[in-house]
Amino acid sequence: MSHPTRQIEVESGVSALATRACSVRWVSAPTQSDSSAPFEADPICVEVERNGLVESVHHARIAITGPDGSLLASVGAVGAPMYPRSSSKPMQAIGMLCAGLDLDGELLALAAASHSGEEFHRNGVRQILTGCDLDGSALQTPPDYPTDEVARDDWIRSGHGKESIAMNCSGKHAAMIRTAAINGWPIETYRAPEHPVQQAIAATVADLAGEAIANQAIDGCGAPLLAISLTGLARAFGRIAAATAGTEKLLADAYRQHPEWASGTRRDEVALHRAIPGLVGKAGAEAVYAVGLADGRGIAIKVSDGSARARAVLMATVLQALGLDHPTLSAQASAPVLGHGQRVGAVRAHNDLLSWLS
Numbered sequence: 001m002s003h004p005t006r007q008i009e010v011e012s013g014v015s016a017l018a019t020r021a022c023s024v025r026w027v028s029a030p031t032q033s034d035s036s037a038p039f040e041a042d043p044i045c046v047e048v049e050r051n052g053l054v055e056s057v058h059h060a061r062i063a064i065t066g067p068d069g070s071l072l073a074s075v076g077a078v079g080a081p082m083y084p085r086s087s088s089k090p091m092q093a094i095g096m097l098c099a100g101l102d103l104d105g106e107l108l109a110l111a112a113a114s115h116s117g118e119e120f121h122r123n124g125v126r127q128i129l130t131g132c133d134l135d136g137s138a139l140q141t142p143p144d145y146p147t148d149e150v151a152r153d154d155w156i157r158s159g160h161g162k163e164s165i166a167m168n169c170s171g172k173h174a175a176m177i178r179t180a181a182i183n184g185w186p187i188e189t190y191r192a193p194e195h196p197v198q199q200a201i202a203a204t205v206a207d208l209a210g211e212a213i214a215n216q217a218i219d220g221c222g223a224p225l226l227a228i229s230l231t232g233l234a235r236a237f238g239r240i241a242a243a244t245a246g247t248e249k250l251l252a253d254a255y256r257q258h259p260e261w262a263s264g265t266r267r268d269e270v271a272l273h274r275a276i277p278g279l280v281g282k283a284g285a286e287a288v289y290a291v292g293l294a295d296g297r298g299i300a301i302k303v304s305d306g307s308a309r310a311r312a313v314l315m316a317t318v319l320q321a322l323g324l325d326h327p328t329l330s331a332q333a334s335a336p337v338l339g340h341g342q343r344v345g346a347v348r349a350h351n352d353l354l355s356w357l358s
Contacts, residue, residue: 039304042076045353046303046310050337050345057350059304060287060314062357063234064322067242067296069210071231073357078230081214082302085284086114088205088219088226089172090251091236095204096179097247099197103128103175108254109261111175114283116264117146117155117166124261125165128174132181139174140191141167141221148264169221176223193224202226208236208248220285233290234298241280241292252292255280268312268332275328276319287311297322309335309347317349321357 045060061076071078084091093101093112103111107128115121129135143162146152155166164170173190179197180190189195193202193216202224206213209232219225228236243249255262259273262282269283278294287303289311299318303310316332337345 039077042304043356044350045075046314046347047350048309048337048345048347050339052345055337055345058307058310058314060310061230061302061304062314062318063230063298063300064318064357065231065234065238065298067238069235069238072297074231075353075356076302076304078300080229081227082230082233082288083215083217083219083225083227083286084233084290084300085219085225085286085288086169087233087282087284087288087290087300089113089284090240090255090280090282091205091208092172092201092223093175094208094240094247094251095201096175096197097250098204099179099200100182101175101179102131102182103178104250105254106258106261108251109258110171112251112255112282113171113262114147114168115171115261116148116151116267117144117168118148118151118264119154121146121171121261121264122165125170125174128171128178132178134177134181134187136163136165136170138177138187139164139167139170141165141170141173143167148266150266151264167221169219169223173221173223191223198224205236208239209233210235230300230302233288234300236298237280237282237290237292237300238296238298239292241278241294241298242296252280255282271328272312272315272332275326276324281315283311289315291315291319293322313347314349317353318357321354 042059042061044057046058047054048056061078063078064073066072089112110124141164143164144167145162146155146166147168176190176197180187185196190197205226209228211232213226215227217225240248240252259270263269281291283289286306287308290300292298301314312332313335316329320329335347336343
């Protein structure tokens with residue numbers, strides 16, 4: 001599973017890491033007038049209708065970038081710093097590839113996954129670790145149950161409780177550990193922001209987004225979390241999806257060929273990957289979702305209140321507005337609202353959304 005990569009010396013420091021880890025394409029961040037805009041400024045993009053009456057609404061931000069990374073259309077404060085959450089994972093995996101990670105195919109998709117904790121996911125995490133003579137005890141992910149209901153029930157019935165390997169970020173953490181091991185870097189501190197693995201990731205995220213990191217935090221899994229703008233997130237995914245060579249293409253191919261490894265067998269992300277040829281997409285916590293199209297366009301959304309029920313609906317509607325057509329998009333663009341088990345309404349995009357994006 002070897003592939004071309006550049007070597008990074010642990011003594012080289014942050015600036016050298018940023019220069020040598022990848023083919024860097026630094027782009028100056030454009031001046032943003034909405035860099036600190038509150039979420040209250042974001043418009044209503046999704047409505048929840050029950051029996052003809054709008055019961056709830058969701059505000060959101062939408063950024064659409066072109067193949068050259070420029071902003072083509074936007075809704076809300078797309079220049080404001082935000083945390084991509086798990087939508088960061090493809091960028092993080094590319095950073096690890098630049099630092100020497102030797103994975104491809106399904107295991108690379110798992111390294112960039114918020115997996116469902118199905119048996120093949122857990123076995124894949126073990127495979128990543130055994131490849132560098134380690135096991136699940138090296139993981140520093142918080143113990144958790146599988147997120148997939150079927151997998152969780154099977155896991156509990158087999159006598160398991162919460163375990164680090166079942167946590168949805170264990171593939172990413174295993175890949176971070178493997179990257180450190182390949183380079184002879186410390187394993188125990190692989191999550192530290194100053195660790196060479198995290199430095200390589202930070203350089204790659206800034207590179208792909210075309211802007212400086214705005215803030216740093218700790219994600220739910222314990223790994224560093226880097227803030228960029230929604231525009232930067234869309235730009236990064238457009239670049240990844242349009243890549244014709246290098247680490248970006250390696251990641252894009254892994255996602256396209258093995259989408260169930262990047263999420264799970266029963267997830268809306270899998271359905272979208274299978275419906276739209278060339279698409280590369282990743283959802284994250286707090287209702288973040290980013291998609292890149294094969295032609296280089298990037299789309300990123302952030303539902304302001306973090307409600308997951310609006311996430312897939314909004315992305316499907318935006319993709320339809322861009323001219324894509326597939327039964328999966330039609331199905332995802334309207335989620336059912338139930339009354340006594342029967343559909344009595346829908347979660348759907350605001351009527352004016354298409355005109356805002358035109």
